[in-house]
Amino acid sequence: MMAPGRRSSTFTRLLRHGFTDPSASERLLDGPELSPVRDDPFLLEALGATADPDLALLGLVRLLEAQPGPTARRELLDTLIAAKPLRDRLLGVLGASAALADHLARHPRDWEALVTYEPRDLHPGVEEFERGLAEAADPVLLRVAYRRCLLSIAARDVCGTTDVAEAAAELADLATATLRAALRLARAAAPGDAALCRLAVVAMGKCGGHELNYVSDVDVIFVGEAVDGADEDKALRAAAKLASHMMRICSETTVEGSIWPVDANLRPEGRNGPLVRSLSSHIAYYQRWAKTWEFQALLKARPVAGDLELGAEYVAAVEPLVWKAAERENFVVDVQRMRRRVVENIPAAEIDRELKLAPGGLRDVEFAVQLLQLVHGRADGSLRSGTTLDALQALAAGGYVGRADATQLDAAYRFLRSMEHRIQLYRLRRTHLVPESEADLRRLGRSLGLRADPVAELGREWKRHAAVVRRLHEKLFYRPLLDAVAQLAPGETRLSAKAARERLVALGYADPAAAMRHLEALASGVSRKAAIQRTLLPVLLGWFADSADPDAGLLNFRKVSDALGKTPWYLRLLRDEGAAAENLARVLSAGRLAPDLLMRAPEAVALLGDGESGRLEPRARGPLEQEILAAVRRAEGAVQAVTAARGVRRRELFRTAAVDIVGSYGTEGQPAEADQGALVDLVGGAVSDLTAATLAGTLHAVVREGWGDTLPTSFAVIGMGRFGGHELGYGSDADVLFVHEPRDGVDEREATDAANKVVSEMRRLLQIPSADPPLLIDADLRPEGKSGPLVRTLKSYEAYYRRWSLVWEAQALLRAEPVAGDEELGRRFIALADPLRYPASGLSEEAVREIRRLKARMESERLPRGADPKLHTKLGPGGLSDVEWTVQLLQMRHGASTEGLRTTRTREALAAARAAALMTEEDAATLDEAWVLATRVRNAVMLVRGRAGDTFPSDPRELVAVGRYLGYGPGRVGDMLDDYRRTARLARGVVDELFYGG
Known part of the structure; x- marks a missing residue:
């Protein structure tokens, strides 16, 4: 047993050299395997330089134990002590990779592969790796040879002989050599198939881009052709067999594990398409069917194995198509949507550990670089590298990316890729998740050269680089546009005007020249305002590009900025309040209504901030009415009073439209998760409350102007x-009835004259032409319709309804609800209406027939000529009228006995009918979905066109904007119309059963 003093000394030395379990390591040093070199100072120093000294020491002992005898063990120890380069490489690998330590324990002479690589400029390529794999006569031996080659790559990597980009290139070259070896084995196993065909293996993804990970799927595409005289079908079947066998050789697990999966899902039609296609079949697919992401993937295509001449023909044939991809409609939006979809699919519990796919991760750099390559690579061949860092350097050299931005992004990408390499190297497992345990984080940090406090330093560095990537991801694409117009820093290489226009066209701007003028007006100069704009615009341009009309978004932003440019709070709001800038961008690019409202009162931008509640939402009826009445009382006359009330209405309509748009678009361009029915209810309630408050203010102004404090009635x-029904849309008229009752001692004729004057004056004041949205009062639902008096006493209503009321008038009363004026009189009117709209005896069959006849007549007379009934949201089959009349028929039949049906709101009545078992849950859900969708379409049409409409717009851009509001991305207008037809068709089936009786 060792003396306590000596043990204490060794223990201390181990701690000083970074060992975390010095007791266990001390026992290993005292073992027989290391007894000859136990006191060698260079060994302990070399172990202490590794990522995990404990792991390295354990791996070394295992390797020594595995040597075939004392002579071999002594040879290894002598070489290790004598040759520092080998010592550093071998221990460096053992301290970084438990998986490669396992390999060395199984193949104890493979350490000799580390002896030969020493000079910095000696970097093996495909040919060297092919020689290393040449003797592998079966899949098992191929795996052994592959790991032996991997050992040398890892050694150079962990010792810093290669940087991360060089290591990734070597890994790609090793993959190339391995694919060739696997194909060689497959051909040898089926010489008949090999004789029939030419087969080219084209690498894609990171392998194609010469930037492979330690453990990654190797993406490939196979191209096959018949040899001279062979039947093409037979040749392609033979090629598919060879390709399948080659994939199995690489992918299958043996006693030596697997190499990596070969993934051919990037081929045309993905896993549903044939594994091998002819060159002409590939080209036909790409010309006709390929999606944007497929051209993006082809950017990295590189022939690597098999018939390299055929592979080169394939790359040459698809290359022109790749560089035309940016001309496709919605190109940028497609690419960005694919990126967002990737992020959405990350499990919530992993997103904070995801190194590759999360915001600020490796994929953000790769997507941004590829996007710029595809936009500008059409005209500039220097940008066509499949390697991310090479392409980034070329973009900076060409002025497409700012040099400072490119330098920061290069450093961030290298750091993140180094993290990814070292995480995968430990177990040789495919993962992009940063480990959670302190031991793993310590080893990872030390492997990256962070030694003072590895765990804390690693966390800080990772967050710093991820923040750089997040910040530059948008800036990389949009900031050079500003530099191109701002005319600052004349010594800098700037994006040319032509390149800036190309980029704007790719973003979806139809008039890039006008967009350039707007950017110049906003961002040029050295003022503080221009500096803030240059900070805001890169992100805003991205949000505009995500809309159906980027040109309108940018133009409207310029108008608002021009109007508020001297207002100190405006740019500060956009810069400092997280939601304000995005909300504004969404609102300005979603259509005409909201921007038109905002332009008449630009200060309403302030509503888009986080506010006291932290979210954008309509105001409640009470505070709204109080504000309008206060404004009316301050005004000098009725005209000024109603103008003030209409001004509040305009502002609050803008607020409601903004809530609607932001709620529909969601965050960062994604459709919101919120219940769309709830959003419809919120908008309908807000517009209805706003209309009621405006009428209350107008009524107060008219009474004050004509009679002082008290009206005679x-x-x-x-x-x-x-x-x-609390269901008004943005462009809806206000259907109303007017009722009055003379005050005590007032003659009825005098009271009626006063009431008529009030009605006439209210309508006149609200119809005075102005820039505010009109508020039209429609009283055509009154008794006798247009031929009847505008206003009646309560007794007159009672007499009329008792003697003359028709079934349609009782049906119209289902929606009656007091909205302004004398509350007690309003309650009494409702008490009068209840027996009519909810008859105690229900409806007679004659009344039911009359309702059905009236509905059929309305549809035949009011449906516009030439309109497609299946797309008419109000009168078409399954539209609003179908659902509402069905619900109203149930209300009139059962309202007297079913309290829940006694509501003016369609969706509430529908839910009550379901609860009372008057319809099935499925039928209720079908009608509700149809009603909500039709209402959303009408709201969308008004928001987009600035005027009301009951059917989808015919203008293509407006139709796309409606789709965007409804959650349908670019290219999905057809899906939107099909979904509407399907929803309406299903609803009509329910209506036929419930309203028409089957």
Whole structure:
């Protein structure tokens, strides 16, 4: 047993050299395997320089134990002590990779592979690796030879003989050599198949880009051709057999493990397409069917194995198609959407550890670089490298990316790739997750040269580089556009005007010249305002590009900025409040209505900030009405009072439209997860409350102007139709009834004259031409319709309904609800209406037939000529009218006995009918979905066109904008129309059963 003093001394030395379990390591040093070199100072120093000294020491002992005898063990120890380069390489690998330590324990003479590589400029390529694999006569031996080659790559990597880019290139070259060896074995196993065909293996992804990971799928595409005289079908079948066998050789697990999966899913039609196609079949597919992402993937295509001449023909044939990809409609949006889809699929529990796919990860760099390559590589061949860092350097050299940005991004990418390499190297497992245990983080940090406090330093460096990537991801694409117009830093290489226009076209701007002018006006100069704009615009341009009309978004932003440019809070709001800038971008590019409202009062931009509640939401009816009444009281006359009320209405309409747009677009361009029915209810309720508050203010202004404080008669406004149902759209008229009742001692004629004057004045004031959205009062649902008096006393209504009321008038009363004026009179009117709209005896069959007849007549008379009934949201089959009349028929039949049906709101009544078992849950859901969708379409049309409409717009850009609001991305207008038809068709089936009785 060793003396305590000596043990204490060794223990201390081990701690000083970075060992975390010095007791266990001390026992290993005292073992028989290391007894000859136990006191060698160079060994302990070399172990202490590794990523994990404990792991390195354990691996070394295992390797010595595995040697075939004392002579071999002594040879290894002597070489290790005498040759520092070998010592550093071998221990470096053992301290970084438990998997390669396992390999060396199984193949104890493979350490000799580390002796030969010493000079920095000696980097093996494909030919050297092919020689290393040449003697592998079967898949098992191929795996052994592959790991032996991998050992030498890892040694150069962990010792710093190669940098991360060189190591990735070597890994790609080793993969190339391995594919060739596997194909050689497959051909040898089936010489008949090999004689029939030419087979080219084209590498894609990281292998094609010469930037492979330690453990990664190797993406490939296979191209086959018949040899002279062979039948093409037979040749392609033979090629498919060879390709399949080659994939199995690489992918299958043996006693020596597997190499890596060969993935051919990037081929045309993915896993559903044939494994091998002819060159002409490939080209036909790409010319006709390929999606944007497929051209993006082809950017890295490189022939690596098999018939290299055929592979070169393939690359030459697809290359022109790749560089035309940016001309495709919605190119940038397609690429960015694919990136977002990747992020959405990351499990929530892993996103904070995801090194590759999370925001600020490796994929952000790769996507941004590829996007710029595809946009500008059409005209500049220097940008066509498949290697990310080479392409980034070329983009900077050509002025397409700022040099400082490129330098920062290069450093961040190298650091993140180094992390990824070292994480995978430990177990040789495919992963992009940063480990969680302190031991793993310590080893990872030390492997990257972080020694003072490896865990803390690693966390800081990772977050710093990820933040750089997040910040530059958008800036990389949009900032050079600003530099091209801002005319700052004349010594810098700037994006040419032509290149800037190309980039804007790729972003979806139809008028790049106008966009350049707007950018110049916003971002030029050295003022503080221009500097803030240059900070904001890169992100705003991305949000505009995500919309259906980027040109409109940028133009509207310039208009708002021009109007508020001297207002100190405007740019500060956009810069400092997280939601404000994105909300503004969404609103300005979503259509005409919201920007038109904003341009009339640009200060309403302030509503888009985080606010006191932290979210954008409509105001409640009470505070809204109080504000309008206060404004009316401050005004000098009725005209000024109603102008003030309409101004509040304009601002609040803008707020509601903004809530609607932001709620539909969601965050960063993604459709919101919120219930779309809830959003419809929120908008309908907000617009209805706003209309009611405006009418209340107008009524107060008219009464004050004509009669002072007291009108000779009590007066109430009853909301009808969508107004009474809290379902108004942005362009809806306000359906109302007017009721009055003379005050005590007032002659009825005098009271009626006063009430008529109030109605006439209210309508006149609200119809005075102005820039504010019109608010039209429609009283056509009154008794006797247009031929009846505009206003009646409560007794007159009672007499009319008792004697003359028709079934349609009782049906119209289902939506009646007081909205302004005398509350008690309003309640009494509702008490009068209830027996009519919810008859105690239900409806007679004659009344039911009359309702059905009226509905059929309305549809035949009111449906516009030439309109497609299946797409008419109001009168078409399965549209609003179908659902509402079905619900109203149930209300009139069962409302007297079913309290839940006694509501003016369609969706509430529908839910009550389902709860009362008057319809099945499935039928209720079908009708509800159809009603919500039709309402959303109408709201979308108004938001996009700035005027109301009951059918989808015919203008293609407007149609795309409606689709964008409804959650349908570019190229999915057909899906939107098909979905609407399907939803409406299903609803019509329910209506036929419930309304028409089957």
